[in-house]
Amino acid sequence: MPDNKRDIISKLQKDILLWEGFKPPQTDSADTFGLGPIESAFPNGVFPLGALHELICPTAEQAAATSGFITGILGKLIKQDGVCLWIGSARKLFPSSLSAFNIEPDRMIFIDLKRERDMLWVTEEALKCESLTAVIAELQDINIAQSRRLQLAVESSKVTGFIMRTDLNKAKTSTCVARWRVSPISSETEDGLPGVGFPRWQVELLKVRNGSPGVWKMEWAGRSFVSLDEKVIAHEALERRAG
Amino acid sequence: MRVKRRFVAIWFRHLMTDWMTLKHPGFSELPFVLTTPVRGRVVITAANALAEMQGITTEMAMADARAIIPSLEMMDDIPGQPAKLLKALGEWCIRYTPLIAVDMPDGLILDISGCSHLWGGERAYLGAIIKTLRSKGYDARGAMADTIGTAWAVARFGKVKPIIEPGQQTEALLSLAPAALRLEPLTLERLQKLGFYTIQGFIGMGRPVLRRRFGQEFLMRLDQALGNEDEPMQLLQPVEPYHERLPCLEPIRTATGIEIAIRKLLEQLCHRLEGEGKGLRTAILKCYRVDDKIIQVSIGTSHPSRYIDHLFKLFELKVPLIEPALGIELFTLDALKVEDVEPEQEVLWSTTSGGLEDGRLTELLDKISNKMGAATIHRYLPQECHWPERSIKQAKTLQDKRMTAWRTDRPRPSLLLQKPEQIQVTAPIPDYPPMLFVYKNKVHQIKKADGPERIEREWWLEKGEHRDYYYVEDQDGQRYWLFRSGHYSDGQPKQWFIHGFFA
Numbered sequence: 001m002p003d004n005k006r007d008i009i010s011k012l013q014k015d016i017l018l019w020e021g022f023k024p025p026q027t028d029s030a031d032t033f034g035l036g037p038i039e040s041a042f043p044n045g046v047f048p049l050g051a052l053h054e055l056i057c058p059t060a061e062q063a064a065a066t067s068g069f070i071t072g073i074l075g076k077l078i079k080q081d082g083v084c085l086w087i088g089s090a091r092k093l094f095p096s097s098l099s100a101f102n103i104e105p106d107r108m109i110f111i112d113l114k115r116e117r118d119m120l121w122v123t124e125e126a127l128k129c130e131s132l133t134a135v136i137a138e139l140q141d142i143n144i145a146q147s148r149r150l151q152l153a154v155e156s157s158k159v160t161g162f163i164m165r166t167d168l169n170k171a172k173t174s175t176c177v178a179r180w181r182v183s184p185i186s187s188e189t190e191d192g193l194p195g196v197g198f199p200r201w202q203v204e205l206l207k208v209r210n211g212s213p214g215v216w217k218m219e220w221a222g223r224s225f226v227s228l229d230e231k232v233i234a235h236e237a238l239e240r241r242a243g
Numbered sequence: 244m245r246v247k248r249r250f251v252a253i254w255f256r257h258l259m260t261d262w263m264t265l266k267h268p269g270f271s272e273l274p275f276v277l278t279t280p281v282r283g284r285v286v287i288t289a290a291n292a293l294a295e296m297q298g299i300t301t302e303m304a305m306a307d308a309r310a311i312i313p314s315l316e317m318m319d320d321i322p323g324q325p326a327k328l329l330k331a332l333g334e335w336c337i338r339y340t341p342l343i344a345v346d347m348p349d350g351l352i353l354d355i356s357g358c359s360h361l362w363g364g365e366r367a368y369l370g371a372i373i374k375t376l377r378s379k380g381y382d383a384r385g386a387m388a389d390t391i392g393t394a395w396a397v398a399r400f401g402k403v404k405p406i407i408e409p410g411q412q413t414e415a416l417l418s419l420a421p422a423a424l425r426l427e428p429l430t431l432e433r434l435q436k437l438g439f440y441t442i443q444g445f446i447g448m449g450r451p452v453l454r455r456r457f458g459q460e461f462l463m464r465l466d467q468a469l470g471n472e473d474e475p476m477q478l479l480q481p482v483e484p485y486h487e488r489l490p491c492l493e494p495i496r497t498a499t500g501i502e503i504a505i506r507k508l509l510e511q512l513c514h515r516l517e518g519e520g521k522g523l524r525t526a527i528l529k530c531y532r533v534d535d536k537i538i539q540v541s542i543g544t545s546h547p548s549r550y551i552d553h554l555f556k557l558f559e560l561k562v563p564l565i566e567p568a569l570g571i572e573l574f575t576l577d578a579l580k581v582e583d584v585e586p587e588q589e590v591l592w593s594t595t596s597g598g599l600e601d602g603r604l605t606e607l608l609d610k611i612s613n614k615m616g617a618a619t620i621h622r623y624l625p626q627e628c629h630w631p632e633r634s635i636k637q638a639k640t641l642q643d644k645r646m647t648a649w650r651t652d653r654p655r656p657s658l659l660l661q662k663p664e665q666i667q668v669t670a671p672i673p674d675y676p677p678m679l680f681v682y683k684n685k686v687h688q689i690k691k692a693d694g695p696e697r698i699e700r701e702w703w704l705e706k707g708e709h710r711d712y713y714y715v716e717d718q719d720g721q722r723y724w725l726f727r728s729g730h731y732s733d734g735q736p737k738q739w740f741i742h743g744f745f746a
Contacts, residue, residue, distance in 0.1 A: 060744050061721040064657040068746020071657075083599055094659035094743065095623040095635050099649035101746075106638065106645050107599070110621040111611060122611055131601040184746070186690065186720030195693045196654075196716050199746045220746070 017043050017210060033076045035218070036227035038203060042178070043210040049077070050158035052151055054142075054176035056206075058168050060092075063138075065184040065201050067093055068101065070162050072220050074134055075102030077160065082133035085126045087111045087119055089138065102223060120146055127153035127161050134160045141167045147174040179207040185217065198222060247409060251353040251369060252394035253376070253385045255332075258349050260291035261381045262328055263318060275316035278305050288320045292382065325349065332381070333479045339372055344476040350398070352391055352476060365406055388412060391476070392468025396423030412469050417443040424464045430457050450646075451627040455701060485523075485578035487511045494533050494570020498562055501530070501571070505558045506551070508576040513549040522547025522584035528558065530565055531573040538565055543617065544609045545641065547582035553606050557613050599641050608641070625649050629698050631659065631742070653696060654714050656724040656743025663726070663740035670739070672731050676713040680725065682741055687717035695727075714745065722746070 033039065039047050055070070057063040074084055084107065086093065091112050095105035111126075113119045116139065123137040127150055142150075142163060154161055163176065181204040187197035200219045207213060217228035255261065264271050274294035276287045285305035294315065299308050308315055329345045336343055339362075342354035355368070362368035369387050376383040386397035388407035393415055397407060400423040407415040416423065419442055421434045434457070439445050445453065446465070454462055466472035487508045495501060505528065516522060527541040540561040548554060565571075612620055622638040624645045634650075670677035676692035694713035700706075708729030716722045722745035728738045 060658060064722075064744035064746050067657050081599070083601075083604060092658040092660060092744075094631075094656055096625070096631075096649065097655045097657045097659075097746070099651045100655070105635075105649055106622060106624055108622070109608070110623075111615075112619050112621060113615060118615055122615065125607060125610060129603050129607040131603040132607075184720045184722060186716060186718075187722070189691075194691070196691045196714050196722065199722065200720065201746075 014044075020210065033073050034225045035073075036216075036225070036230055038205065038214075038216050038218075038227075041205055041208055041211045041214055043208075047073075048177045049160045050154060051177040052147065052154055052161045052163060052175065053178050053180060054163045054165060054174060055180045055182065056165050056168070057182070058166055062181070062183050063092075063164065063166075065199070066164055066180075066182045067136075068097075068199055068220060069180075069182045069201055069203065069218075070136060070164075071098055071101035071103055072225060078103060078107060078133045082107065083131070084108050084134045084136065085111060085132055087113065087122050087126065087135065087137040089113060089116075089119065089140075091138070101220070116140060123161070123163075124149055124153050127159050128157050130157045130159065132159050134162065136162045136164065138164045138166070141165065142174060144173050144175070147176060151175040177209045178205060178211075180205055187219075200228065247389070248354065248356045249359070249365075249387060249389060249409075250391050250394045251355050251372065251385055251387045252346070252391065252398040253336075253351040253353070253372070253383050254395075254398040255329075255349050255351075256382045256384060257289070257291055257295075258325055258328060258381070259289040259320070262324070264291065265380050270316065273316055274299070274312055274314075275318065276305070276308060277320040278317050279320045279322075285317075330479065332376075336372070337479075339368070342476065343479045345479060346395070350395070352394070354476060355387070369405060388415065390468055390470040391474045392425065392464065393470075395425060396468060399423065413446065416468060417441065417446065421445075424461075424468055426461060426464055430461055433457065456703065458704070485512060485515070485581055487576045489574040489576075491572050491574070494567075494572050496567045496570045501562055501565055501567065502555075502559065504571075504574045505562075505576075506555055508574060509551050509554050509558075512576055512578060513551050513554070516549040516578070516581065516584075520584060521581045522549045523554065523578045524580035524582055526554070526576060526578045528561075529575045529577070530567075530571045531575075532567070532571050533569045536568070538571075540564055541579075542609075542613050543580075544605075545612065545617075546605050546609075547584045548609075549584065553609070556606070557609055560610065560614055605641070628701070630701065631655070631698070633701075654693070654724075654745065656722075657746040658744040659724075660742055663742040666725070666739050666741050668725075668739040670727075674711065676715055677725065677739065680739065680741070682723075687721070687723070689715045690718055691716040698726075712742070 033047050035047060039045055042048055055066045057066040078084060086108055088110070089112070091110060095108065098105040098108060111122055113122060119137060119139060123135060126132060126135045142165065150161060182201045185200050185202050187200045189195050189197040198219050198221050200217065202215065203218050204215045205213045219226045219228055259277055260275065263277065274297060275291055276294055276299060277289040278285045279288050287299065287301055287303045287305060287308060289301060290299045294312065297312055299311060299315070305317060325348055326345070329347070329351060333343045333345050333351050336351060336353060340353050340355045340358045344352045346352045359365045359368040362371050365387055369385055373383055373385045384398050386394045386401055386405045386407070388394040388397060389409055390412055393407055393412040396419055397405060397415055400419045401415070421439055421442060422431055424442065450462060463472060467474045489504050489508050491504070495504060512523070523544065524547055525541060525543045527539055530538040532538065540558070542554070542557040542561065544557070608620055622641065623635040624638045624643060625647050626634055626636040627647050628634050664682070666680045666682045668677035668680040674695055676694060677689055679686055679688050692713050692715040695711035697709060697711050699709045710726040710728055712724060712726045714722065715725055723741055724743035724745060725739060725741055728740065731737055
C-alpha cells in the first residue's frame with residue numbers, strides 16, 4: 001500500500017513541523033503573494049511572515065533586482081495603512097520607483113546611518129515595533145549572535161524582516177528562515193517588439209528552513225508576479241492544442 | 244482646543260528721525276535727514292515727515308536733496324541704533340503682551356493671543372497701543388490679524404481697516420501690492436515685470452506654477468501670510484516657564500537613582516503640561532554635580548507629548564551618558580519647546596491601528612532620532628517636477644500628506660545614483676541608444692533599449708543642458724538608466740552618464 005505509506009509520511013512531516021512551531025495555515029484565505037511555485041518550497045506552502053529573510057546582493061544590479069523583488073512582496077503585504085522602514089548606509093533606492101511595485105512611496109520611512117553598529121541597533125528596535133509591516137535593512141555582514149537577537153525581536157512582534165546582505169559569504173550560518181539571491185535576467189516584450197519588457201529575475205532560494213531550495217524565473221508583470229516556468233508550460237500547452 | 248492666535252504688527256514710519264526729534268526738540272519744526280557716506284557720496288538713510296512731504300526719500304543723494312530744500316538739515320546716521328531702539332520699544336510694550344519680537348528694520352511683532360479682552364476688545368487694545376506710542380512721539384501704525392504676515396502687510400500697505408477679522412487674511416491681502424508679502428527685491432522686480440501689481444493677480448494660480456516661477460521662498464511667504472505655515476518668532480524675552488527642580492538630600496551616584504529622579508521630574512512636568520493642554524517637544528536635563536560641574540542631556544520628540552513612559556524611555560537612552568562622579572545634588576528639567584496638544588492624542592497612544600499615526604511608530608522614531616539624530620530619518624513626498632533629482636521632496640512631518648499623485652507612467656530606476664557617473668559609450672547618432680558602454684571597466688553590450696525620454700532642466704531656475712534618457716538592457720539582462728547630456732553638435736564629443744539601475 002504505497003499510497004497509505006505516503007499519507008503516513010506526509011502526516012508525520014506535518015506533525016514534525018507542528019512540534020517545531022510551524023502552524024498550518026488557519027484557513028484557505030491566507031494571503032498568497034502570487035509567487036506561485038516558490039511558495040510551495042516553504043513548509044506548509046506558506047511564505048513565512050513574521051520572520052527574517054536574508055537576501056544576498058553583492059552588485060548594484062543585484063541590489064536593484066532584489067529591492068524590486070522585495071517591494072513586489074511588500075506591495076501585497078502592506079495593507080491600507082501599513083508602514084515600512086528601510087534602513088541603509090549609502091542609500092540609493094529611488095522612492096519614486098516604489099509606486100511601480102504597488103507601494104505608495106510615502107509609506108516608506110528611510111533611516112540613513114553611517115555605522116554598521118547603529119544600523120543593527122535601529123534594525124533591532126524597529127523589528128520590535130509591532131505597528132510596522134516590514135523592516136528592510138541593508139547590512140554588510142551579520143553574524144550568528146546578531147541574527148539571533150533580531151530573530152528574538154521578530155518572534156514577539158511578528159514583523160517581517162528582510163536583510164539585504166552585501167558580503168559574498170554564502171556559507172555563513174544565521175537564524176534567517178530563508179536565504180535568497182535575486183539576479184536580473186533579460187526581459188522579453190510581447191510579440192518580440194523592440195524595447196525593454198517587464199523586469200525578469202532569476203530567484204534562487206539557497207536555503208530554506210524545513211523547505212526545499214530551488215531556482216525559479218519570475219517576472220513582475222506590472223501589478224503582480226508571474227512565474228515564467230508556468231508561463232512557458234502554458235504556452236507550450238496552447239501551441240500543442242493549436243497544432 | 245488650539246488657541247486661536249492673533250498678532251499685532253507695529254510699523255514705525257520714521258523711527259530714527261522721531262528719535263532724533265525727541266533727543267533734539269529744536270528739530271521738530273524743521274525738515275531734516277540722516278545721512279551716511281556711501282562710495283564717496285552722501286546718501287540719505289532716513290528723512291522726517293516734513294522732509295518727506297517735500298519729496299525727499301531715502302537713498303537719495305544729499306546733493307539732490309539740497310537742490311529741493313536748500314535749508315535741509317543733516318545729521319550723521321548711527322548704525323545699529325534702530326535695533327537698540329526697537330528693543331527698548333519692545334521691552335516697553337511688554338505691558339501689553341509678554342510675547343514680543345523685534346522685526347528689523349522698523350517694526351515690532353506682538354503675539355497678542357488671549358490678551359485683548361483685558362483692554363476691552365481688539366479695537367480698544369490696538370487703539371491703546373498706537374495712541375500711547377504716538378503720544379510718546381513715535382509715528383506708529385499698527386494692524387491686527389491671525390498671522391504675522393498679514394498683520395505686517397496691513398500695517399504698512401493697508402488702507403481700509405487695521406483689524407482683520409479671524410480667517411479674513413486672503414480678503415485683506417487681495418488689493419495690496421506684492422511688496423506686502425515681504426519678498427526678495429529680485430522676486431518683486433520679476434512680479435513687476437510680469438504685470439502683477441496686486442496680490443490678487445497671482446494668489447489664485449497653482450502652487451507648482453508659482454514655485455517654478457518664483458521659488459520656494461515665495462510660497463513660504465505667501466503661506467505664512469495666509470496662515471498655512473507657522474512663522475517662528477524670536478522673542479525679546481524668551482518665556483521659559485517649564486522648569487522643574489529636584490534637589491537631593493544625599494548626592495546621587497547610581498543609574499537607578501538618576502532614573503528615579505528623571506521619572507519624578509517628568510511626573511511634575513507632565514502634570515503641569517496636562518493642565519495647560521500642552522505637550523513637550525524638546526527638553527533638557529541638567530545634573531549639578533558635587534564638584535561644581537553641570538552635565539546636560541537633551542531629548543526631542545516628533546510630536547508634542549506629555550506621556551511619561553514615552554518621555555522616560557527617551558531619557559533612559561541617555562542615562563549612560565550621565566557621569567555622576569562624586570554624586571549629583573540637583574536635577575533640573577527644562578522644557579525648551581512646548582506645543583499645544585490635539586486632544587485626540589490621548590487616544591492615539593493606545594491604538595493598535597497601525598499606519599503613520601500609530602503611537603508606537605512615533606515612539607520608535609523618537610527613539611531613533613534621539614540616539615542617531617533627527618537628520619537620519621527621511622520620508623518623501625512627490626513634487627511636480629520632471630527632473631529626477633527634484634521629483635521628490637522631504638516630508639517635514641509624519642502627518643504631511645502628498646498633494647499630488649505618484650507618477651507611474653514613466654519607467655524610473657529602483658536605484659538612483661546620487662550623482663550621475665560618466666561612462667564611455669559607442670553610439671550611432673543622432674538619437675539612437677548606445678550600442679555598448681563601459682562602466683567601472685566593464686563593457687556592457689546593449690541588447691534592448693527604450694527611449695529617448697527627454698527631460699529639460701527648469702531653465703528659468705538654473706542653467707545647463709537637457710538630458711535624453713534611455714532605458715537599456717545589456718547582454719546579461721541587467722537594466723540601466725543612461726542619459727546623454729545636451730544635443731549633438733559639431734565636433735564636440737557628447738557626454739554620457741549612468742544614472743540608475745532598474746530592477
